[in-house]
Amino acid sequence: MPGPGGGMETSGVDISGTEISGTEITGRTAGEIAASVRALADAGELVPGTPLPPVRRLAERLGVNRNTVMAAYQRLVQAGVAETRRRAGTVIADPAAAAVEQEGFAAGSPLRDVGSGNPDPALLPDPFGVRPARGEAVLYGERTTDPGLARWAHRWLESDQPREMRLTVTAGAVDAVERLLAQALTHGDSVALEDPCFLASINTVRLAGYRPVAVPVDADGMTADGLHAALQRGVRAVVCTPRAHNPTGVSLSAARAKELRAVLSGHPHVLVIEDDHFSMLSNARYRSIIDPGHARWALVRSVSKFLGPDLRLALVASDPHTADRLATRIGPGRTWTSHLLQRLTASLLTDPSALALVDRARAHYADRNTRFAELLDARGIDIRPGDGLSLWIPVGANNAGTVSERLLRRGWLARTSDRFALDRPAAAGHLRLTVHHLGDEHAALLADDLVEAVAG
Missing domain, CATH: 3.90.1150.10 (Aspartate Aminotransferase, domain 1)
Incomplete structure (x- = not known):
């Protein structure tokens, strides 16, 4: 209804169409409306399966454009808070079902x-078939990376990214991507993901409350037009699979990688994460979308596919600023990746058999x-x-x-x-x-x- 200044008041809208105290959706922007629904869902006032109001009705009651409500619902769906059920409309999603x-x-x-x-x-090396290098016990406050693994990793990573870098060891690629995004993004920030996308990346982004922005994938990898559109929408991070994309299996062509570097050249402070998960098993060449002058970047290589998922270890090369911030995301909780696992990994990576x-x-x-x-x-x-x-x-x-x-x-x-x-x-x-x-x-x-x- 008209407010004191002649505009439209922001009124609460009950999800059932009748006023019920404490179950009201408010807001005038897509972000505010989405945040209001999320808060009600977090408080348990909107349970899984609860239908959200039709777009037209909610727009009329809030005094906003229908496109604003549609954008809010889209954010909720992308974040996994809601789901679309065709004729049943948009309903609150079940977090447990979304995460399984x-x-x-x-x-x-x-x-x-x-x-x-x-x-x-049968094609994973036996971790008990090698003897890790002996070393002194590692105590709190000491170095977090095993020197032997660090020497091998630097040679491997610098051959593909010959620039100033820092090495970080994480508990697998998913852990690396999650912590890299956390040190660069806040709740509600947008991140560009390939579409179709690796399941773990979808879960990581949605459960953290970031907004995924889809970038189509074709026979040459992530599309340049799709990445340009995502950057225009204000994404603060990009996650790209340079080869053996999961699920399609495509790898970046040389021409496509060049196009993507050109698109990113005007956005040097957008964090670019390359998840090179297949690395040592890939028959495709590694082609990077990270230009030599790009400020914020990370290359993630897990050992899961060729040494075994249970090692829970990935190597992350990144610019010094990103590495420092990544260390702050690791330090308070997990602190470091076990040196026993690091030494075992180094032994396997240098064992001829x-x-x-x-x-x-x-x-x-x-x-x-x-x-x-x-x-x-x-x-x-x-x-x-x-x-x-x-x-x-x-x-x-x-x-x-x-x-x-x-x-x-x-x-x-x-x-x-x-x-x-x-x-x-x-x-x-x-x-x-x-x-x-x-x-x-x-x-x-x-x-x-x-x-x-x-x-x-």
């Missing part, structure tokens, strides 16, 4: 899991993915094998969920593309399949079942 989608095996499933994204245990197994793994993953792509090609499904542990399978005009359900009846458990989507419709037609652990007979059976599932 993780990489790895589906626990307790009797089905043949081809959606796990896991490396082959372990490195030979890494070479075998690289060849195995590429070979099995290529063979399965050939099986599908012979059956009329054309795919590009790409790089990484999985394949990104197009299912035509079908809803990926429908194809997945048909595979379930045939005993296969797959991952659908909507799990990895930020802005794309849930019906986007792809499956992510991990097939490197299948023998020739089972691979052919899966290919036959997949063709039948696509055909309906």
Whole structure:
């Protein structure tokens, strides 16, 4: 209604349309409206499944444009606070349900899991097969990085990023990305993510209260136009996978990396994080989007895919300012990554038999993915094998969920593309399949079942 100055008053709007004390949505900007809904959800006054008011009704009651309410709802959906249910409108999401989608095996499933994204245990070096270098006990206040690992890591990282850098050791790549974002962003800040996107990155951004901004991925990687649009929207950080993008398997082409560096050249203080998770296993060249003059940057390389996820260790090269701030995010809690794990990692990275197994793994993953792509090609499904542990399978005009359900009846458990989507419709037609652990007979059976599932 009109206020004293002739404008519209900001009034509270009850989610059911009738006034109930303490359950009112307020605000005049998209940020204020989203924050009001988030506060009510945090306080337990809006429980999971509660429908939010229709956009038109809420806009009229708050005296704002409908686009403002739509933008607020979009922020809530991107942050995982709400979800869209088509005709049912926008409802408060269940945080527990939103957080359960993780990489790895589906626990307790009797089905043949081809959606796990896991490396082959037989191709991971035995950590008990090497003897870590002996060293003195590490006490509080001492150095946080093992000297032997640091020497190896600097040689490896500086060969790809020949500039002034600092080394930080974190508890895996997800831990690194989470802490890197935390030292640069505050609640409500925007971060550019690839779309489709790695599951852990989606969870990290949404659970921290940042706003993900989707940047499309095509056959050459993150698109330059998409990154430009994200920067125009004010993102303060960019997370990019330079090779073996999860889930699509694409790697940056030289031309695309050059385009992305040009786009970023006008934004030197936007934090750019490269998650080079496949590193030593990749058959693609590392091509960086970080220009030599970029001020805020980090290159993250985990050992999970080639030495084992349970080592929980990643190497982070970054500019000195970012490294100092990253250390402040690590110090109060975890403090440092165990030197026992660091010494074990250094021993594995310099052990000839372990490195030979890494070479075998690289060849195995590429070979099995290529063979399965050939099986599908012979059956009329054309795919590009790409790089990484999985394949990104197009299912035509079908809803990926429908194809997945048909595979379930045939005993296969797959991952659908909507799990990895930020802005794309849930019906986007792809499956992510991990097939490197299948023998020739089972691979052919899966290919036959997949063709039948696509055909309906």
